[in-house]
Every structure is written in structure tokens, then in C-alpha cells.
Amino acid sequence: MRATLSCSSLRPTLGTSVRSMRSDRWRCALCQDIFRGTTETGDPIRVVLTKGVAGVGKTVLTQKFSLDWAEGRANQDVQLLFHFTFRDLNVLRKKRFSLVELIHHCFKESKKLFSFQCLQLLFIFDGLDECRFRLDFSRSQVLTEPTESASVEELLVNLIRGSLLPSARLWITTRPAAANQIPAQCVSMVTEVRGFTDPQKEQYFRKRFRDEATAVISHIKSSRSLYIMCSIPVFCWIISTVLQNVLKQTEKPELPKTLTEMYVHFLVVQAKVKNEKYHSRSLADLHWTPETREMVLSLGKLAFEQLLKGNLIFYERDLRKCGLDAAEIAHSGVFTEVFRDEQGLYEDKVYCFIHLTVQEFLAALHFHQTFYSSGVNLLSPPHSSESHDPEAFYCSAVDQALQSPNGHLDLFLRFLLGLSLPTSQRLLPSQMIHTESDSTNWKTIDYITEKLAEDSVSEERSLNLMHCLNELNYRSPMETIQEKMRGGRLCRTYMTPICWSALSFNLLSSNSDLEEFDLRKYWASERGLKKLLLVIKTSTKAILSGCRLSPGCCSLLASVLSSPSLTHLDLSNNDLQDSGVELLCEGLKSTPCRLETLSLSGCMVSETGGAFLASALSSAHSPMKELDLSYNHPGASAELLMALQAPLGPLQTLRLDPAGARWMTPGLMKYSCDFSLDPNTAHRRLLLSGHKRTVTRVEELQPFPHHEDRFTDHCQVLSSTGLWGRCYWEVEWSRSKGWVDVAVSYNGIKRRGDTEESGFGDNDQSWCLRIEETQQSVSHNKQVEVVSEIDKNSHRVGVFLDSEAGALSFYHVSSDECLFHLYTYFTSFTEPVFPGFGLWDDGSSVSVVKVKTGGRKRPLEDCPIFNLPKRS
DSSP, X not given: OOOXXXXXXXXXXXXXXXXXXXXXXOOOBOGGGTTSSBOTTSOBOOEEEEEOOTTSSHHHHHHHHHHHHHTTSSOTTOOEEEEEEHHHHHTTTXXXXXXXXXXXXXXXXXXXXXXXXXXXXXXXEEOGGGOOSOOOTTTSOOOOOTTOOEEHHHHHHHHHHTSSSTTOEEEEEEOGGGGGGSOGGGOSEEXXXXXXXXXXXHHHHHHHOSXXXXXXXXXXXTOHHHHHHTTSHHHHHHHHHHHHHHHHHOSSOOOOOSHHHHHHHHHHHHHHHHHHHHHOOOTTSOSOOHHHHHHHHHHHHHHHHHHHHXXXXXEHHHHHHTTOOHHHHTTSSSEEEEOOSOSSSOSSOEEEESSHHHHXXXXXXXXXXXXXXXXXXXXXXXXXXXXXXXHHHHHHHHHHHHHOSSOTTHHHHHHHHHTTSHHXXXXXXXXXXXXXXXXXXXXXXXXXXXXXXXXXXXXXHHHHHHHHHHHTTOOHHHHHHHHHHHHTXXXXXXXXXXXXXXXXXXXXXXXXXXXXXXXXXXXXXXXXHHHTHHHHHHOSEEEOTTSOOOTTHHHHHHHHTTOSSOOEEEOTTSOOHHHHHHHHHHHHHSTTOOOOEEEOTTSOOOHHHHHHHHHHHTSTTOOOOEEEOOSBOOTTHHHHHHTTBTTTSSBSEEEOOSBSXXXXXXXXXXXXXXXXXXXXXXXXXXXXXXXXXXXXXXXXXXXXXXXXXXXXXXXXXXBXXXXXXXXXXXXXXXXXXXXXXXXXXXXXXOOSSSSTTTSTTSSTTEEEEEEOSSEEEEEETTEEEEEEEOOTTOOEEEEEEETTTTEEEEEEEOTTOOEEEEEEEEOXXXXXXXXXXXXXXXXXXXXXXXXXXXXXXXXXXXXXXSSOOOOO
């Protein structure tokens, strides 16, 4: 599978995808293929919306497409291609044209053409995020004739919704924040331009650096923020420019570690180049001349004012307002002039920074410098009585950035906080150096951690606050959570709000895609769902089975279903009930939903919930291929769902059995099972009683006959029957001095010899919860982990087996019959397993308890219980 360009690839995402491009995961495609195939309703691809962050290569992609077409290499079914940019169309926003006149005005060669209805046309509109006029799809007049005059925005609206030239194809590119300007129903397919992959990043730096390539790559990888940004090709150029300059200076250079330090260095490099190239000064001369310093300050003012307005492109009038000379700033290195020689179309020359991040950095520099030179906080209302001390200044900037609905101040805030450190400012001219004390920085850090604890802060903004802590060189939360993840103790550790944010940050910034995210491995609870919702949204397959989710959680999950990534969702063994399914179906009905596999097994879904699902999946755009409704009671709605099976419906797999009223019991009680112990496996010092449901260790040898299945050295016993599927059982234990083992085992466990091969938990055949005098631990294949201390008020343990899902869970059952999760093993069970018990002191006993099927409370939070180890 080929990438579109060496620096980017195109992948199907939101909206209705093309059948030839469908797969479980994003599939790269050549840009020339985006109009091939049909939508899932059988219609041709007419409007394609391509998203991508600034600098990722969207414009280059459209230019390559146009060049391939012009040179006859691709898309020769297109007879005419018109390539517009919103930068160009902005200067025409106050004029009126017919579509024919607009084409003639912009493309002089087309003036001999007056009718386009019989031709296959392709319109490319590049840079929707730079559009300075509003596309009003609700109020624009309807146009059907290419000769009707209207404003430019009305012409575009009618082209996009298909009133004008309905057979024409349109390709629109945009940054993600502006994509919602186009209604989803007007778009046939939405694609995304991805930046460099990890191998492409390395390839790029190995070309730019030869001898130092390995060291450079290692340094970049040491900073997650820098490494993530390197997916953007232009950022790789910026970072290479900086590092090449730094490596030339000394034998042991100090490389910039943060994003802010990198951009300060970049500014210095551009100042040096400007002085050498345009003012005949050597690189050894002072690079911060008064002229250069004033230009940077003026550029910062322009960057800040236009950033607040959301403008990425500027005109000469914008430059003049900030005291900038167009000819002079063209030599700055950070500014690019966009112009053509054609007359009549371009009233003004158009300008922009080489990348949005440069604009955000200069805006932060201007904001920072203005406060320290005049005491004015440019983000505060005029005549504000706000405190002018630095602590309040940085904290108010944090508040302003958090109030942004689309995060347009996120990078600005990161740069601003980074500029407060001496390491970031040491290369700036002395007039611009205003460093803060450690106490101010620590108070900023404390304020950010307080904000991370607030429920009102979205996951996206929390993630940026973690980047801000990185810029302040405060990496303790990330290092702490990484240590906990390496130790495998995360889901039994007290989690502060900042730990949650650090966990989300670590997962989202990992080098590999989140192909499968299993919430049970981190924190199987509603709280875990809420805190890691963004991670779930980013993953391809989300496993939320047995996470004790309530019906109300489904409103959150419904919002996740609009994710272009998520194709598989496992919600089995959660008491979602019909009310939760109803909420979930709102997300299933949405056009962007790409979910192909949904498991609601054991979720207490009745006939009402089944009808909700049948209605949601009957919509024409539903991508659902597999639905699991086993262990529910769908009643008559099962027939409605069966009608949706292939070949008449979208469902290729539908699981309804087992079904019935017994599965409407809350919690794990619905899976309760009963078994007795097998006397042929019992060690001769074990006494079975109570219909073979109780085992006690005694001093006297029992008169059991010889049997090849009997444990001869370990005082252990197995059940008489193996278990498969979903099974829940509880046992009560008592011990005198030694310990008690509650285990499950394959039948193939060794029975003879006092070796590791026959002891529960000491081999790959068995899994064990060991109950000792002061603590409980789990073990499998000699890997032991302490999970909690002993609760002296209750001696009951619950065990849940879901062999098909590959999960084995141990619970403590409290005196008021609440379940506390202790530990879950995830493995692939290959055959039935047998419950087993081990007793290591005379007088100890274990009894299989008759489980009550009603009145049991749902499990509580997934955390350590009783007298916990000290919180970290």
C-alpha cells in the first residue's frame, strides 16, 4: 500500500467512506484515487473534504494532483480542473459574479468557454481555514444556473451542496478546526493528510544529518513534545535548521530540549541569516541589531492580533497597522510573500508566516514582552483591575486558553510559559529578557495542577496543560505514571487528577497507534472511562467489558462514536439496560459513526432496547457488520434484528444466544454457577463435607482410594467439572496459621511430586489468589503480586471467569455484600478450567457458597481496599 507523497499519506476518515478504501484501520491511498468508487449508498464521490494540521502538506497534495492531471498521468476522465485557494477568493468577497464569470476572471484561458454542463469538472478549493467570509448554508439563495450572479460565498455554497453543476467534483482542504463549516450531509467523503510516520521522521533526519544523525534522533525522541511535532514536515525543517546551527557552534553543544527553546533558537538563526544575507554582516557580528529587534517586536504584534482574530493570512493594510514594511519583512526569514503576476484578480499581496507555530510563538513573545515592558495584560479587558504581578499574569493566560472552545490558544500558552524560564530567554536580546523566580514558576505549576483536578476542563485542554508542564520542565507526573505502568500496578494505585492526565498524555503520545485499548488494564470503572475518553476515541478497538458502566455513561460513549478511528467497541458485562442502549443508539445513528463491531453481551437489554438497536441499524449509512446481544432478553425484537442480517441487511454476524429472562439479573450474579469438589483429586489430608462443597485440612489421612488424578504432595483439590463460558462463584474461607489458595486450573496440572509443576500459581497451568495472615496476592507461573491487605470483617471471595473473552477476575466480597475488584488476568483460555483450593495448615477450610441472585450491590471502584499500601 503506497503513501500519497513521501511526506504524507491520505486516509479515509469521517463521513461516508469509499468501499474500495474500507478496512478495519486507516488505509493509505494515492491522492489520485479519492474520487474513484462510490459511497455506501451507491452514489459517486462528489465532494471530498481533506483535513490536516498546518504544514502537513495539504497544498502540496493538491498541487501534485493538478500536475499529474495536467501531464496526463492520472484522472484523465476529468476534462477541466480549476484550482482555487481561499486566499485568492478572499479579495473577491465583496464582488458579484456568476460561476462562469468567476472562472473567466480567475482563469483567463477559459474565456472561450461559456457552457460547462456537458464537461466533467473538478474544482479544488485549498485552505478553507483561511477563508475570511462566511459560508451560510441555511440562508444562501439557491442557484441552479452557472450564469446567475451572486456573491462568491453564495456560489461556493451552491457548488458544495450540488445546486450548481451537480455533476462537478469538489475537493476542499482545511485545518481540522475549520472543517465543521461544511455540513456533513454535503460531503461524500472526508479524508485526512497524515504527516511523517516514525520511519519517515528518521529518514528525514538521516538525510539532513550524516555523522550526527543518530545523536540528533535520540535527542528528539527524548522529548515527547518535539517528537510528536516532527510528524509535521515543516517542523522537521525548523528543528533541522536549529540543530545544524547549534552543532556548528561548539564541540559539546547544549541542544534545545523544549518546544520554546527550539523556536527561540530558530528566531536567532533567522536573525543571523538576515544580517549576513541582506546587511553584509558576518555571522560573528551581533545578530540582535536594533532594527532586527524592532522588526521581531512588530512581527509579534501582528502575530498576536491576527491570532486572536483567527487569521492565518494577512494583507499589506494589516502590516502597516503594525508598523511593518512589506519589503523589509520579506527578508526576515519567518515571513513569506504570496503573489502572482496576473492582473485583475489580486488587489493586495498576501502574506503569512512560514508556519502557524511560528505565528503562535511570536504572538506569545509579544504578549510576554508587553506585560514586562508596560504592565499591560493584553488578554485582560481594558481598564481591568487585575493584579499585575507575574503569578497572576501566567495564571490568567492559563484561564484564557482553557476558555477557548477549539484550543486556538493551546500552543500560544505553551510558548508563553516556556518563555518564563531562563533557559528559553538566554539567547534573546537583553531588552527582552524577563525571567521569573523559581517560586513564580512553582506557583504556575501548582495552578495548572489545580486546573487538572477540575471536572470542567476537557480532555483536550488537559492534554495541553500536560504539554505546558513539559515546557516548564516539570516532568514528575509523567515519570511517575510511566514507573507505575512499567510496574504493572496502575489499576491498584491511587490516582490523582494529574496522574489521570499524565496517563492520558502517555497513551496518546506513544509512538504506536492505539490499535486496541483495553480499559480493564488501566482502571475498569466509570471514572476510568471519563478520564480516558480521548484515548478511547483515538483507538481502533476499545474494550470496556466488565468496567461497571452505568446507563448514564452511554451519553459519553455516544459522542465517541463519531470518531473516525473507532470501529470496534466491546461493552459486554455492563448493566447498561435499555435506557443506556437508547442513548448509545443516538451515536449509532450519526452519519460519522464508523463502528463495525459492537458487543452488548450481558448488558441487561430487553425487547425495548433491541427495538432501539434495530431502528438505529436500519439506517442506510450504518456500517455495522457484527452485533453481539448474547446473554440478554431481546424478546420479539430479535426478529427485527434478524431481518437486518445479510444479504438483506448490513449485519454479517448476529449473536442472540443464550437469551432469556435469567440474564436480566444485575451484575455478575446472572452468571452464578454451582459445583462440587472431586474426591478423586483431593489430597489425603483434605476432608470433604457438605455435599462435597466444603474442604477442610485435617491431621488424619482420609481413606481415599488410589487414583491417578489425586494430588499426592500439595494439599489441593479440584472441582468435579470443568467450567467454560461465563461463570461466577463465591467461596468462604477460614485459616489458622498458614495460607489458603483459591485457584482455577487446567486439568493437565501435575498431581505428583512436591514441585512447582503441581502447586497452584507456580506454573502456566493455574491461576491463584493466595490468602495469607495479613495480605492477599495473586500468582501465575511463579509471578507473584500483592493486591491488598486482609479485611478481618469478611472472609468471602468471588471469582468470575469469561473464558471466551480471556479474562479471570478475583473479587473480595465485603460484609455488606459489595464486590471489590482485586485483580484480573487476561489470557487466552484453550480448554475448560477447574476451580481449585489449597490449604496449608490444619484447621483451614474453604466452602463453595450458594450465590444470591438478588439484592447484591454493584461492584465499587477498582482500587485497593482496606489498609492499603501507602499512596504514591
